[in-house]
Structures are given as C-alpha cells and as structure tokens.
Amino acid sequence: xKAPAHVVIYEEDFLTRGLLEEWLREAGYxxxxxxxxxxxxxxxxxxxIVSVYMPKHTGPQCVRDIQAAHPGTPVIAISGQFRPxxxxxxxxxxxxxVQQVVAKPLxxxxxxxxxxxxxxxxx
Amino acid sequence: MSSIRDIAIPDPGLLRFKRLQLGVxxxxxxxxxxxxxxxxxxxxxxxxxxLAANQRELNNIAxxxxxxxxxxxxAVDLLLLxxxxxxxxxxxxxxxxxxxxxxAARTAGVPQVxxxxxxxxxxxxxxxxxxFAGPNFNVADRSYFIxxxxxxxxxxxxxxxxxxxxxxxxxxxxxxxxxxxxxxxNGIVAANVDLEDLDQLYRTIDVGAGSAIQLLRxxxxxxxxxxxxxxxxxxxxxxLARAPQHAFDEVLNPITGHxxxxxxxxxxxxxxxxxxxxxxxxxxxxxxxxxxxxxxxTLIVALLSALMLAIVLRQITRIASGQRALRExxxxxALAMEGANEGHWDWDAATDRLFFSPRMRAxxxxxxxxxxxxxxxxxxxxxxxxxxxxxEAALRDHFEGRRPRFECEYRVRHADGEWHWLLARGRCLxxxxxxxxxxxxxxxxxxxxxxxxxxxxxxxxxLRQSQKMEAIGTLAGGIAHDxxxxxxxxxxxxxxxxxxxxxxxxxxxxLDNVLHAAERAKLLVERILGFSRSGLxxxxxxxxxxxxxxxxxxxxxxxxxxxxxxxxxxxxxAAVMADPTYLHQVTMNLCTNGVxxxxxxxxxKVGLDRMELFETRTLSRGSLTPGHYVRISVADTGVGIAPxxxxxxxxxxxxxxxxxxxxGLGLSLVHGIVADxxxxxxxxxxxxAGTCFEIWLPVAGEAQIPRPESADWLPxxxxxxxxxxxxxxxxxxxxxxxxxxxxxxxxxxxxxVAALDAFRAAPDRFAAVVTDxxxxxxSGTDMIAEFRQLRxxxxxILMSGHxxxxxxxxxxxVGIDEVLRKPLHRRDLAxxxxxxxxTPG
Numbered sequence: 020x021k022a023p024a025h026v027v028i029y030e031e032d033f034l035t036r037g038l039l040e041e042w043l044r045e046a047g048y049x050x051x052x053x054x055x056x057x058x059x060x061x062x063x064x065x066x067x068i069v070s071v072y073m074p075k076h077t078g079p080q081c082v083r084d085i086q087a088a089h090p091g092t093p094v095i096a097i098s099g100q101f102r103p104x105x106x107x108x109x110x111x112x113x114x115x116x117v118q119q120v121v122a123k124p125l126x127x128x129x130x131x132x133x134x135x136x137x138x139x140x141x142x
Numbered sequence: 143m144s145s146i147r148d149i150a151i152p153d154p155g156l157l158r159f160k161r162l163q164l165g166v167x168x169x170x171x172x173x174x175x176x177x178x179x180x181x182x183x184x185x186x187x188x189x190x191x192x193l194a195a196n197q198r199e200l201n202n203i204a205x206x207x208x209x210x211x212x213x214x215x216x217a218v219d220l221l222l223l224x225x226x227x228x229x230x231x232x233x234x235x236x237x238x239x240x241x242x243x244x245x246a247a248r249t250a251g252v253p254q255v256x257x258x259x260x261x262x263x264x265x266x267x268x269x270x271x272x273x274f275a276g277p278n279f280n281v282a283d284r285s286y287f288i289x290x291x292x293x294x295x296x297x298x299x300x301x302x303x304x305x306x307x308x309x310x311x312x313x314x315x316x317x318x319x320x321x322x323x324x325x326x327x328n329g330i331v332a333a334n335v336d337l338e339d340l341d342q343l344y345r346t347i348d349v350g351a352g353s354a355i356q357l358l359r360x361x362x363x364x365x366x367x368x369x370x371x372x373x374x375x376x377x378x379x380x381x382l383a384r385a386p387q388h389a390f391d392e393v394l395n396p397i398t399g400h401x402x403x404x405x406x407x408x409x410x411x412x413x414x415x416x417x418x419x420x421x422x423x424x425x426x427x428x429x430x431x432x433x434x435x436x437x438x439x440t441l442i443v444a445l446l447s448a449l450m451l452a453i454v455l456r457q458i459t460r461i462a463s464g465q466r467a468l469r470e471x472x473x474x475x476a477l478a479m480e481g482a483n484e485g486h487w488d489w490d491a492a493t494d495r496l497f498f499s500p501r502m503r504a505x506x507x508x509x510x511x512x513x514x515x516x517x518x519x520x521x522x523x524x525x526x527x528x529x530x531x532x533x534e535a536a537l538r539d540h541f542e543g544r545r546p547r548f549e550c551e552y553r554v555r556h557a558d559g560e561w562h563w564l565l566a567r568g569r570c571l572x573x574x575x576x577x578x579x580x581x582x583x584x585x586x587x588x589x590x591x592x593x594x595x596x597x598x599x600x601x602x603x604x605l606r607q608s609q610k611m612e613a614i615g616t617l618a619g620g621i622a623h624d625x626x627x628x629x630x631x632x633x634x635x636x637x638x639x640x641x642x643x644x645x646x647x648x649x650x651x652x653l654d655n656v657l658h659a660a661e662r663a664k665l666l667v668e669r670i671l672g673f674s675r676s677g678l679x680x681x682x683x684x685x686x687x688x689x690x691x692x693x694x695x696x697x698x699x700x701x702x703x704x705x706x707x708x709x710x711x712x713x714x715x716a717a718v719m720a721d722p723t724y725l726h727q728v729t730m731n732l733c734t735n736g737v738x739x740x741x742x743x744x745x746x747k748v749g750l751d752r753m754e755l756f757e758t759r760t761l762s763r764g765s766l767t768p769g770h771y772v773r774i775s776v777a778d779t780g781v782g783i784a785p786x787x788x789x790x791x792x793x794x795x796x797x798x799x800x801x802x803x804x805x806g807l808g809l810s811l812v813h814g815i816v817a818d819x820x821x822x823x824x825x826x827x828x829x830x831a832g833t834c835f836e837i838w839l840p841v842a843g844e845a846q847i848p849r850p851e852s853a854d855w856l857p858x859x860x861x862x863x864x865x866x867x868x869x870x871x872x873x874x875x876x877x878x879x880x881x882x883x884x885x886x887x888x889x890x891x892x893x894x895v896a897a898l899d900a901f902r903a904a905p906d907r908f909a910a911v912v913t914d915x916x917x918x919x920x921s922g923t924d925m926i927a928e929f930r931q932l933r934x935x936x937x938x939i940l941m942s943g944h945x946x947x948x949x950x951x952x953x954x955x956v957g958i959d960e961v962l963r964k965p966l967h968r969r970d971l972a973x974x975x976x977x978x979x980x981t982p983g
Contacts, residue, residue, distance in 0.1 A: 032624075032627040032631075034627065034628070034630075034631035035627045035630050035631060035634075037631075038630065038631055038634040038635060041638070042634070072623060073619070073623075098623070099622050099623035099624065099625065099626030099627055099667075100619050100622055100623050100626075100671065102668070102671055102680075102721065102724070109680040110680045110681050110682065111680050122626075123623075123626035123627060123629075123630050124626045124627075124629040124630030124632075124633050124634075124660075124664055125630045125633075125634065126633065126634075126637075127634060127637060
C-alpha cells in the first residue's frame with residue numbers, strides 16, 4: 020500500500036479547518052494547514068482544499084495565487100457563498116479553474132466523496 | 143401654421159389703405175380746383191360787371207354833359223337870336239355907345255359867352271359888347287360869316303376852333319344872320335365862346351382818376367379837355383370823335399397813349415361831340431386788386447387744403463402703419479404663442495366674459511364648443527381632484543395680492559380620457575379698489591416634462607433601490623459565508639458527537655435536535671444567498687416554459703377551490719442561462735405570492751411569451767437594453783399592494799403577512815435571482831384589483847432537448863389508501879393534497895405515535911406508508927421498524943430534509959423502499975409511489 024496522500028487545507032475559519040482535518044485524518048490522509056499569505060511553503064502535496072471568500076470578486080484571484088504556488092496540484096474549492104445544489108464539477112468549478120467545488124456547510128460524506136474522487140482512493 | 147400663410151397673401155388692409163389714400167388725394171385736388179374755378183368765375187363775372195359799370199357810368203356822364211352842352215349852346219343861341227331881334231328892331235335907332243352897353247348887359251347873363259359882336263354885311267365888326275383897345279377887324283373870310291351870308295336859312299352856325307383876331311385867343315364863334323327889313327343880308331351877330339370859358343362848364347365835374355372829358359368837333363378837333371391839357375387843344379383826334387361800335391370797346395387814346403374805355407355822345411344841333419374816356423388800367427384797378435386778393439385767397443386756401451391733405455395723408459399713413467404694426471405685433475405674438483405651443487386666455491371680471499385662444503381650448507380639453515364665460519369654464523373643466531384645491535389656492539393668492547403672478551401646474555382630463563399636465567401662468571390687472579378687473583395669461587402642456595420628471599424620479603429611486611439591494615446582498619453574502627462556516631462546524635461536530643453517543647438514547651435525541659435546527663438554519667442561509675448576488679451558482683441553458691409548466695403542476699394541486707389558474711404559455715423553446723432550481727424558485731414564489739393575495743378566491747393568470755425590445759426600457763426594477771427577452775407574467779386578482787409598500791416589497795425580510803406566515807424573503811429572492819440573470823421586474827398593482835408581476839429575462843438561446851416525458855402525465859393511483867406521517871401539519875396537508883390529486887386515498891397523521899396506533903389497529907388498511915424521518919416522539923425509521931414487524935413487506939417511502947450517510951445506512955437497515963428529499967415534489971412523489979406499489983406488498 021502506497022503512502023497516504025498529502026492534503027493541504029487553506030481555510031481561515033479554525034472550526035471548519037479543525038473539522039476538515041479530523042474528517043480527513045480519520046479517512047487516513049496526511050493533512051496540514053496552508054497559510055494563504057505564504058502559500059506553497061511546505062512543499063508539494065497531492066490535493067489542495069481552498070476556502071473561497073467572495074467567489075465573484077477577490078476569491079478567484081486568491082485561488083489562482085494558491086494554485087501558482089502548487090503547480091499542477093488538484094484543487095477542491097469550498098465556499099459559504101456557493102449556492103446549494105451546484106454540481107461538483109459544473110460551470111462554477113470551470114469558472115474557478117478548479118477540479119471540484121463543494122458548498123458550505125460541508126457534510127463529511129460529500130467532502131470525502133470529492134476527495135476520494137480526485138485521489139482515486141476509497142474509504 | 144395658418145398665420146404664416148396669412149402673411150404671404152396680399153393684405154386687404156393695405157389695399158384699403160391705398161384706396162383711401164388715393165381718394166383723399168383726388169378729393170383734395172377737386173376741392174382746390176373747385177375753389178380755384180369758383181374764384182376764376184367770380185373774377186370773370188366781376189370783370190364783366192366792372193366793364194359794364196364803367197361803360198354805363200361813362201355813357202351817363204357823356205350823355206349828361208352833352209345835354210348840358212346843348213343847353214349851354216341853346217343859351218348862346220337864345221342870346222344871339224334875342225340880340226339879332228333887338229338889333230333889327232332897335233339897332234338903328236340906338237346910339238352906338240348905348241348899343242354897345244346894351245350888348246354888354248345882355249352878354250353878362252350868359253357867362254360862357256365872352257363877347258357878342260355885330261358885323262355888317264361886309265364883315266366889319268361894328269359893335270362889340272366888350273370894349274377893348276384895338277381896331278375893329280373884318281371877318282369876311284371867316285367861316286361863321288361866310289356861312290351866314292351864303293345860307294339865309296342856315297340858322298346858328300358854329301365855327302371851327304380859331305384864334306380871335308382881337309385878342310388872339312382860342313375860341314369858337316357862334317353866329318346868326320342879321321337881315322334887314324327886306325330880308326336882305328345885313329351882317330351877322332356872333333358870340334365869342336372862349337375855350338377858357340367853355341372849359342368852365344366841365345371844370346367842376348370830377349369823373350375820377352384816369353378819366354377825361356373831351357369836347358370835340360365832329361372832325362375830331364379837340365376843343366375842351368378836362369382835366370386840362372393845353373398842348374393838345376385844337377389838335378385833331380378823330381378816333382375820339384367816332385362813336386364806338388360795341389358797348390365795351392376800348393380805344394387807344396391818342397392823347398395819353400393808354401388804352402381807354404370811351405363813351406361818345408352827340409351834342410344835338412351842333413357839330414360837337416362829347417367823349418368821356420377812362421384809362422382801362424385804372425378803371426379795372428379795383429377789379430384787378432380784388433382779383434389779386436381773390437387769387438391770393440384762393441392760393442392760401444389751396445395751400446391750406448394741400449397742407450391739410452398732406453396732414454390727413456400723413457395721419458392715414460400713420461394709422462395704417464400703426465395698424466400694420468399692430469397686426470404684425472399680433473402676428474408675432476400669435477406666432478410666438480404657437481411656437482411655444484402656448485394657449486392664452488383673457489377674462490373680464492366685470493362681465494365674466496372669457497376668451498380662450500384655439501390652442502387654449504385644445505389644452506383645456508373641454509371639447510369644441512366655445513367657452514364664453516368664466517362660470518362655464520369652471521362648470522366644464524375636468525380638473526384632477528387632487529389639483530383643484532392647489533389651483534384655487536394659487537388663484538386666491540394672486541387675486542388677494544399675496545403673489546405677484548399666478549402660476550399653477552394642474553392636470554385636466556381630455557375628451558379621450560387622457561390626463562394632461564398644464565402649466566398656467568398669468569397676471570391679473572386690478573382696479574383702484576384692488577378688485578380684479580382683467581385676468582390674462584397663457585398655458586402650456588407639460589405632460590412630457592412631467593413624465594420625464596417622473597421617469598427620472600423612478601430611475602433615481604431604482605438606482606437607490608439597486609444600491610440598497612446590492613449593499614444588503616453584500617452584507618448577506620458575508621453573513622452567509624460566516625454562517626455556513628458556523629453551521630458546518632455545528633453539523634460536522636454534531637454528527638461526530640452523535641457517532642460517539644450511540645448508546646445513550648437521551649443524548650442522541652438532543653444531538654438530533656441540534657442537527658435539525660442547524661439544518662433549518664442552513665435552509666435560511668441558502669435563501670439569503672439566493673437574493674444576495676454574491677452567491678455563485680451553476681448556469682446552464684434552461685428551457686423557461688418547461689420550468690413554468692413544472693411550477694404550475696406543483697402548484698395546482700395545492701390551490702384552494704376558489705382559485706383558478708389561467709395560463710397562456712407561448713415562449714416555445716426560449717431558454718435563459720440560469721440555475722434551473724433558482725428559476726423554478728422565481729416562478730414558484732411569484733405564484734405563491736399571488737395565491738396568498740387572493741384569500742377570497744380569484745384567478746391567477748400566468749403568462750409566458752417572447753418579447754423583442756428595440757429601445758432601452760426602464761421597468762419598476764431594472765432597465766433593459768434592446769434585445770430578445772422572455773417575459774413571465776403572474777397576475778392575481780387579489781387585494782393589491784399599497785403604493786407605500788410597492789417600493790419595499792423586494793426588500794429582504796419585508797413582509798405584510800403575519801409573523802410566522804412568511805419569511806419576507808420570497809420576493810427579495812426573486813429580485814436577487816432576476817437581477818443576477820440580467821433581467822428586470824415590472825410590478826403593477828392597484829388596491830382591490832390585484833397585482834401583476836412581469837419578469838423579463840434575456841434569451842440566451844433555444845432549449846436543445848425538449849422534456850423527455852410528457853409534461854402533464856404522471857402515474858395515477860386507483861384509490862389505494864396511503865398513510866402519511868409528518869410532525870408538521872402543513873406538510874401532512876400538502877402531501878395529502880398531492881396524493882389525493884394523483885388518485886390515492888390519503889390518511890394523514892402529524893404524530894408518529896398516533897400513526898403507529900392506527901397501523902396496529904388495522905395493519906392491512908394501508909397500501910403504502912409515506913413518512914418523515916425527523917419526528918419528536920418516534921423517528922420515521924423507528925416507526926417503520928415497528929410496522930415491518932406486523933407487515934414485513936409494507937411499501938415505505940421515507941422523506942428527509944437532510945440526507946446523510948447515517949440516514950442512508952439506517953434506511954437500508956429498516957428496508958426503506960424509496961428515500962425522497964424535501965421539499966416534496968409532486969412528480970417525484972408520484973413516481974416513487976408508483977414504483978413502490980409495483981413491488982408486490
């Protein structure tokens with residue numbers, strides 16, 4: 020069995036970050052937190068989970084900055100301002116140039132489905 | 143533009159003026175000519191009269207003097223006859239001394255006779271009445287002696303003018319024959335009439351200036367002239383001795399060289415003529431003076447007439463030019479009025495007479511009949527009730543002197559039913575007693591400006607609204623973001639807590655409620671995100687008509703009996719770029735709103751059509767650029783919205799419903815979604831008549847795939863009895879209605895315990911069970927587990943507001959046939975029921 024995938028979480032809200040870390044660790048991933056101001060410091064990883072604030076305004080730029088620091092790394096964008104019911108890889112994901120989008124509030128099942136989908140793992 | 147054409151045609155006033163001018167000139171000239179003619183006639187008549195008068199006067203003088211001369215000569219003749227008679231009878235006997243004395247005595251009585259001389263038959267003077275030193279001359283060669291000697295019956299003879307031999311004076315000698323007893327010639331008696339003495343006869347007669355009296359012999363020899371002119375006496379002037387041919391003949395007087403009037407009279411029994419002459423120039427002088435005076439008078443009158451004529455002409459010109467100026471001024475005024483599109487009025491206070499210009503009548507809109515009085519206008523004007531008081535106040539303010547001018551904007555309704563805004567401005571002229579005398583002013587239609595003003599106001603209000611909505615949206619977006627984080631934490635940790643508290647029933651229940659509440663909060667945040675434009679969602683081409691049909695299908699079964707839907711959907715395959723869920727929400731919210739406004743029943747009209755705009759249009763909310771649009775209209779016949787509320791209906795959390803009945807987010811959600819899609823909303827409402835919402839969305843293309851299944855066909859039931867369980871009563875009712883509409887027999891329960899009791903009482907009564915999961919006493923899955931103990935193959939449909947893995951596992955454990963997500967859709971429910979009933983129960 021290969022080494023567990025490495026997930027970096029860019030999330031300002033510590034409660035959400037904590038929850039994500041707990042879910043992902045429980046699912047067997049290695050998790051660490053990224054700093055938006057100093058993205059990419061800790062080297063390469065397998066997946067980024069990025070929280071987007073104001074996805075219509077400054078959000079996309081923020082996502083691009085983080086993507087630039089992790090070239091080629093797939094991204095799951097999460098936001099409290101995605102409208103519910105949007106498809107994980109629909110037009111919104113395309114607009115943000117990310118692999119998947121998940122609306123907050125997050126549910127464990129949905130998030131893990133997305134992570135598994137991208138990393139090709141299963142719980 | 144009739145007034146402009148009037149200027150071009152020849153002016154009848156100008157023609158009349160020209161004719162008047164010509165008439166005055168002709169009349170003036172005629173008057174002057176008549177006056178001059180009359181004066182000339184007078185002068186002519188006066189000339190004739192003067193001639194006649196002169197002639198008459200001269201004739202009279204001539205005749206009178208001739209007569210006097212006759213008498214004078216007769217006196218001389220008498221003296222001669224008497225002397226001759228005396229000498230015949232007594233001469234011989236009388237001594238020569240006495241004889242001469244007697245002669246002298248006789249001669250003294252006849253002053254014109256200088257002396258009487260007696261000559262003998264040989265012509266020797268023998269006796270003389272006047273003795274003077276000198277010889278007695280012989281006069282036998284003299285004509286007066288020869289005539290008497292040779293003609294015994296010749297009578298008195300008058301000699302030509304001759305110079306006496308005795309004294310050498312000019313004289314005329316008159317003679318008579320002296321006969322002896324036998325009748326033989328015995329000499330003559332001669333009277334010497336000295337011209338000096340003859341002159342005395344006429345000296346005293348004044349015949350006037352330029353006039354002269356001439357005594358001539360018939361051969362023209364001038365004997366006497368008065369006034370005296372010694373050098374011409376004795377010269378012949380035959381022209382003066384000839385009697386004139388015509389009454390008024392003039393003669394060139396050879397004495398003076400002037401042209402004279404002349405009258406000639408014969409002195410009877412003598413060769414003498416008496417001619418009276420008068421210088422024509424002097425005779426006519428009074429006439430000439432008079433004529434000159436008359437001419438001057440005529441000239442003065444003519445000049446005065448000409449002057450008056452000129453003054454009259456000038457006055458006429460001035461009046462005409464004044465009239466022209468007045469007319470031009472009037473025309474200019476009328477053109478200006480027309481140019482400004484203004485009408486004007488003129489009201490006379492004393493008579494209440496009212497003048498309205500044609501434009502004013504058109505503006506006033508009272509129809510074609512002419513208004514003649516202020517009272518009639520007041521009675522007929524269709525002024526907006528809201529403006530009447532303001533109008534009257536403005537009028538009073540001006541009439542009572544509080545405002546210098548009258549100015550008022552008011553609305554009148556024209557015959558075609560249109561309201562027109564008028565701006566009337568005027569000024570009243572006041573009498574000495576400060577009472578209105580005359581009120582004049584003008585009015586102009588300002589409907590367009592007013593409309594523009596209102597449009598501007600509306601635009602500004604829209605701008606404010608959209609700024610407000612954007613601010614609220616931004617705020618809501620921020621709130622949603624944070625709330626979702628918070629909710630995510632509650633839900634996530636709550637779930638983890640639930641996993642770790644599996645044994646303790648009480649704790650699980652608490653945690654369930656926490657999660658349940660968090661789910662509701664999540665729904666609320668979703669709604670808030672809906673109207674906040676900062677939310678980001680998927681966009682695909684959505685077939686609008688399909689969405690509207692689906693909405694109506696969902697709505698129809700839930701409607702009260704008193705409400706009917708009329709739909710007219712003609713948009714074809716028009717599609718907009720949108721999130722179908724949200725578009726669905728827009729139509730659903732509008733329809734729900736309409737239905738709620740019609741608590742007493744009514745008609746909900748739902749329309750869908752395509753529109754094309756060729757110019758920018760501003761609606762109640764938002765503006766549209768030209769292009770293709772699809773228009774969704776939802777109109778109710780309900781209570782309507784008060785104008786004060788109309789402004790705020792799209793504000794979040796604004797609701798006129800009772801607390802708990804509405805969230806106040808429905809229309810703000812609609813607004814947020816429509817604005818996000820680049821559309822606009824139009825709202826029209828009137829109290830008591832209903833409200834109409836129109837949603838305009840830009841057409842993004844045509845729907846590629848029509849709906850695979852028929853829109854109006856759903857699997858139908860056959861009277862099967864279905865148990866429906868939900869702790870929320872309205873949801874039970876909703877489900878009951880949907881199920882009944884599909885042809886099933888619903889039996890609803892709002893308590894899972896009551897449902898369990900009913901099922902235990904008659905387990906085979908129900909063909910299937912539709913139940914909610916989250917219920918306070920007994921959860922849906924727990925209740926189903928109880929049911930399955932009595933009927934293991936009972937078809938079950940579970941509804942859940944929040945599906946998660948735990949629920950899915952639990953459902954699988956209990957053997958739930960179908961799990962449906964809330965909110966409940968009619969189509970999903972119908973298909974689920976049809977599926978579970980197909981499996982043998």
